[in-house]
Amino acid sequence: MIDRGTPRALIGAPIRRVEDHRLLTGRGRYVADVVLPGMLQAAFLRSLHAHARILSVHRAAAQLLPGVTAIATWDDLRDHARPIRAASRMTGYHATDFPPLAADKVRYVGEAIAVVAADTRYAAEDAVDRIGVDYEPLEPVGDPRTAMDDRGPLLHEAIGTNVLLTRAFSQGDVDTAFAGPAVVVGDRFWFHRHAAVAIENRACLADYEAGSGLLTLWSSTQVPGMIREALAEILGIPAHCIRVVAPDVGGGFGMKSALYPEEVTLCALSRRLGRPVKWVGDRREDLMTSTQAWDEQVEAELAVNPDGTIRGLRAKVIADVGAYSVHPWTASIEVIQVISFLPGPYRVPHYRGEAWGVATNKAPMGPYRGVGRPVSTFVMEALLDRAARRLGMDPVAMRRANLIRPEQIPYRSPSGIVWDSANFAETLERACQVAGYETLRADQRRDPSARRLTGVGVATYVELTGVGSAIPASPGADIATGTEGATVRVDPAGTVTAAFGLACHGQGHETSLAQVVAQELGVHLADVRVIHGDTGAGPVGSGTYASRSAVIGGGAAILASRAVREKALLIAAHRLEADVRDLELAGGVASVRGAPDRSLSLREIARCAYGGVKRLPKGMEPGLESTRFYDPYVGTASSATHIAMVEVDLDLCSVAVRRYVVVEDCGRLINPMIVEGQAIGGVAQGLGAALLEEIVYDGGGQLLTGSLMDYLVPSAAEMPTVEVTHLEHPSPSTLGGFKGAGEGGTIGAPGAIANAVADALAPLGIEIVELPITPERLFQLLPRA
Amino acid sequence: MSDTVLVRFTVNGQARQGHCEPRKLLVDFLREDLGLTGTHVGCEHGICGACTILIDGEAARSCLMFAVQADGAELGTVEGLMSDGKLHPLQEAFHEHHALQCGFCTPGMLLTALDLLRTNPEPTEAEIREGLAAVLCRCTGYEGIVKAVAAAAGTLRDAAETAPALLRRHPAP
Numbered sequence: 002m003i004d005r006g007t008p009r010a011l012i013g014a015p016i017r018r019v020e021d022h023r024l025l026t027g028r029g030r031y032v033a034d035v036v037l038p039g040m041l042q043a044a045f046l047r048s049l050h051a052h053a054r055i056l057s058v059h060r061a062a063a064q065l066l067p068g069v070t071a072i073a074t075w076d077d078l079r080d081h082a083r084p085i086r087a088a089s090r091m092t093g094y095h096a097t098d099f100p101p102l103a104a105d106k107v108r109y110v111g112e113a114i115a116v117v118a119a120d121t122r123y124a125a126e127d128a129v130d131r132i133g134v135d136y137e138p139l140e141p142v143g144d145p146r147t148a149m150d151d152r153g154p155l156l157h158e159a160i161g162t163n164v165l166l167t168r169a170f171s172q173g174d175v176d177t178a179f180a181g182p183a184v185v186v187g188d189r190f191w192f193h194r195h196a197a198v199a200i201e202n203r204a205c206l207a208d209y210e211a212g213s214g215l216l217t218l219w220s221s222t223q224v225p226g227m228i229r230e231a232l233a234e235i236l237g238i239p240a241h242c243i244r245v246v247a248p249d250v251g252g253g254f255g256m257k258s259a260l261y262p263e264e265v266t267l268c269a270l271s272r273r274l275g276r277p278v279k280w281v282g283d284r285r286e287d288l289m290t291s292t293q294a295w296d297e298q299v300e301a302e303l304a305v306n307p308d309g310t311i312r313g314l315r316a317k318v319i320a321d322v323g324a325y326s327v328h329p330w331t332a333s334i335e336v337i338q339v340i341s342f343l344p345g346p347y348r349v350p351h352y353r354g355e356a357w358g359v360a361t362n363k364a365p366m367g368p369y370r371g372v373g374r375p376v377s378t379f380v381m382e383a384l385l386d387r388a389a390r391r392l393g394m395d396p397v398a399m400r401r402a403n404l405i406r407p408e409q410i411p412y413r414s415p416s417g418i419v420w421d422s423a424n425f426a427e428t429l430e431r432a433c434q435v436a437g438y439e440t441l442r443a444d445q446r447r448d449p450s451a452r453r454l455t456g457v458g459v460a461t462y463v464e465l466t467g468v469g470s471a472i473p474a475s476p477g478a479d480i481a482t483g484t485e486g487a488t489v490r491v492d493p494a495g496t497v498t499a500a501f502g503l504a505c506h507g508q509g510h511e512t513s514l515a516q517v518v519a520q521e522l523g524v525h526l527a528d529v530r531v532i533h534g535d536t537g538a539g540p541v542g543s544g545t546y547a548s549r550s551a552v553i554g555g556g557a558a559i560l561a562s563r564a565v566r567e568k569a570l571l572i573a574a575h576r577l578e579a580d581v582r583d584l585e586l587a588g589g590v591a592s593v594r595g596a597p598d599r600s601l602s603l604r605e606i607a608r609c610a611y612g613g614v615k616r617l618p619k620g621m622e623p624g625l626e627s628t629r630f631y632d633p634y635v636g637t638a639s640s641a642t643h644i645a646m647v648e649v650d651l652d653l654c655s656v657a658v659r660r661y662v663v664v665e666d667c668g669r670l671i672n673p674m675i676v677e678g679q680a681i682g683g684v685a686q687g688l689g690a691a692l693l694e695e696i697v698y699d700g701g702g703q704l705l706t707g708s709l710m711d712y713l714v715p716s717a718a719e720m721p722t723v724e725v726t727h728l729e730h731p732s733p734s735t736l737g738g739f740k741g742a743g744e745g746g747t748i749g750a751p752g753a754i755a756n757a758v759a760d761a762l763a764p765l766g767i768e769i770v771e772l773p774i775t776p777e778r779l780f781q782l783l784p785r786a
Numbered sequence: 787m788s789d790t791v792l793v794r795f796t797v798n799g800q801a802r803q804g805h806c807e808p809r810k811l812l813v814d815f816l817r818e819d820l821g822l823t824g825t826h827v828g829c830e831h832g833i834c835g836a837c838t839i840l841i842d843g844e845a846a847r848s849c850l851m852f853a854v855q856a857d858g859a860e861l862g863t864v865e866g867l868m869s870d871g872k873l874h875p876l877q878e879a880f881h882e883h884h885a886l887q888c889g890f891c892t893p894g895m896l897l898t899a900l901d902l903l904r905t906n907p908e909p910t911e912a913e914i915r916e917g918l919a920a921v922l923c924r925c926t927g928y929e930g931i932v933k934a935v936a937a938a939a940g941t942l943r944d945a946a947e948t949a950p951a952l953l954r955r956h957p958a959p
């Protein structure tokens with residue numbers, strides 16, 4: 002596979018992953034696999050009530066069980082930890098105090114009240130069953146619309162309102178745009194609550210060494226750097242005495258990018274007990290307590306001219322953010338993205354988007370793949386299809402009339418985001434070509450008497466990836482999301498270690514970043530080892546989220562590799578008595594161009610580098626490594642068009658996706674095989690969001706979807722083949738020309754599938770306003786026989 | 787709950803034994819008592835399939851069984867798939883077709899696929915999708931997995947003699 006003769010070809014090659022061998026042979030090392038001497042196992046007692054005051058906790062019976070070492074509530078830990086608080090300078094935002102174990106009140110079913118540490122998980126769970134809690138139930142808050150007026154119960158009395166944030170963007174004079182000859186379409190859309198469902202549940206293992214004062218936390222997290230910073234503040238332990246390790250992580254999808262109460266609790270408990278303590282969550286805990294996603298009600302209207310061009314767009318978005326504002330993203334992370342990205346890749350001269358984030362008695366809302374943009378794309382694309390239907394236009398023609406044109410790039414969106422690079426029309430036209438759009442339309446079954454209708458749905462989106470320091474990933478939050486570092490080190494043996502603050506959870510960084518380093522440095526891929534996910538081993542960094550690692554980590558890798566290469570060539574030039582401009586470094590050998598016998602291997606160069614000043618050019622510092630940081634400053638646009646063809650069975654009320662086409666531009670590809678895997682995996686989650694998956698709470702705040710029998714994620718049988726095409730337009734704004742590719746699949750799929758279903762049901766006059774389109778929802782929509 | 791029982795079975799061709807509580811799940815026994823952490827726990831209610839192993843040659847959920855129920859059985863786990871230091875053709879195909887990302891579902895997926903190919907050596911794509919619906923993957927969208935299983939089916943048919951013992955059904959001892 003690897004052409005060792007031309008290492009320049011590494012970037013862009015579909016190289017098979019170096020991670021695979023250990024994962025295929027059962028030798029991966031996930032948190033649950035880590036065992037330390039003297040380790041205790043933890044289990045949590047969790048609230049049965051959505052909203053209640055805790056009057057007392059009875060632990061005597063549990064404490065007597067064999068194998069139980071400790072039982073702790075917030076009273077036992079409050080001297081060792083502070084509540085989690087997601088601070089932000091954003092106006093109109095209220096942070097919440099989220100104690101890692103409930104202080105006096107619980108605010109969602111599953112909130113941790115007490116922790117047990119025992120010899121085994123079985124013993125710990127036995128003890129949890131023996132702990133009694135006296136609750137004073139309070140009226141739960143379930144509906145954010147009701148909760149907004151604050152006449153009912155408050156979740157956080159100290160804040161005085163359930164509305165944790167408000168924000169608005171506007172451009173132009175939107176109300177005037179809706180007057181005159183405008184054709185207006187609109188509705189109240191509802192993208193329901195979802196869960197990330199990483200197949201590895203959350204888990205962590207804390208080990209506080211009393212002798213050295215060092216705290217090590219192994220955690221199934223995407224953001225070890227952020228967790229370390231937060232723990233230092235919350236636990237009052239100096240940050241340089243904390244090491245956070247994310248070993249192999251079994252999926253994250255954004256859900257593992259928040260600081261969780263269990264992480265804080267285990268650290269505090271290990272410090273108190275002087276022993277390592279491990280917690281491995283189960284699926285019920287995951288569905289009850291991991292951050293949940295989306296759940297936005299969007300009242301949106303689009304005004305168009307009779308020729309289909311957009312006059313204006315206005316929207317009010319209410320997000321159900323759950324009980325707490327999560328660290329570090331805050332409760333704003335999702336809903337602000339909805340109003341930021343609602344205009345999509347279209348020319349929208351007049352726009353107003355208003356957002357409210359409202360607390361309810363549900364598990365906290367956090368980032369999940371796509372963040373906001375699956376919702377904004379669903380709404381905008383639905384509005385465009387409705388307008389097209391109203392005007393008798395083809396949906397593709399409607400988009401052609403409104404997409405931002407290539408000559409308008411760079412384009413400043415109504416919310417202030419600049420699209421630096423894109424050709425939206427090209428993705429649309431190519432997707433139509435690949436899908437055979439005209440044929441799909443010609444073959445469409447539109448007669449309801451056939452009982453199986455088909456429909457075609459199109460969605461085009463643009464997203465900002467590799468976001469640099471100019472645009473905070475979470476507005477006002479004091480977190481560094483715009484930079485990453487890379488340390489590239491050549492050791493005296495001539496092999497290369499590249500360490501990152503990133504933390505991989507399936508993206509294949511050990512392969513893709515090695516490709517970047519090997520190519521930029523001029524060595525064989527096999528001579529580069531990538532280290533990530535360990536704050537003790539890499540440069541300062543935050544982690545992997547928001548489609549940033551290829552762009553920001555890749556950029557840092559380029560800078561550090563080039564610095565090492567330059568130094569290696571200077572040393573080689575000195576040793577070979579050649580002009581450095583005549584040297585090249587390829588395949589791990591520096592040689593004089595045209596005189597390959599005058600050469601020095603990287604090993605020989607490295608031995609000089611560490612061998613002392615006598616072997617180096619005058620004044621050169623010994624060593625052969627570089628740490629460099631990269632900040633893309635603004636970030637770069639990734640975009641795509643998705644086309645779905647579905648079949649709707651009117652008798653079974655089921656939807657099957659028969660064709661699925663993605664044409665995406667995520668810039669210069671590092672490893673097309675990995676990018677394609679990201680796109681298809683993203684589409685699978687978008688398909689789940691569109692048709693199957695929904696977190697459901699009843700009116701009392703009880704979770705009705707606490708198992709994988711109730712929360713349905715797509716299996717192989719529900720997935721169609723996904724046809725992916727890459728348009729490789731290198732980013733003009735990032736080092737290497739890379740654009741982010743991690744989230745796009747999930748952004749486009751819900752909108753494309755929803756439009757396809759609406760298209761199929763158009764002969765019946767049915768519109769799709771809520772996702773997922775479950776058989777139950779479809780049954781309710783269909784006319785009764 | 788502290789009374790323990792003796793459990794004896796064969797894992798990947800080796801006789802193994804240990805004492806555990808009667809309530810101990812087979813998957814926990816494999817992972818904690820035998821150190822075979824290649825088998826993963828994803829839901830503990832039999833849906834996700836990450837814990838799938840072979841029990842007397844057939845794919846089964848090790849989270850839905852007690853260790854004592856496997857007494858006397860022949861078990862196969864992901865750790866036993868390699869032979870002579872070489873990857874099994876199915877593992878090779880997973881590598882070649884990018885059939886894994888985070889790797890957490892992979893052991894269950896491999897053993898489920900192995901059982902599928904044992905009972906249906908020439909599956910259609912639809913049959914592969916149906917057979918693999920027993921295991922949930924959240925990363926790949928299944929496409930690489932489906933391609934890998936189809937490719938491995940071909941390889942195994944072409945070279946039946948290279949298939950390791952795991953693929954053949956063992957008689958119960």
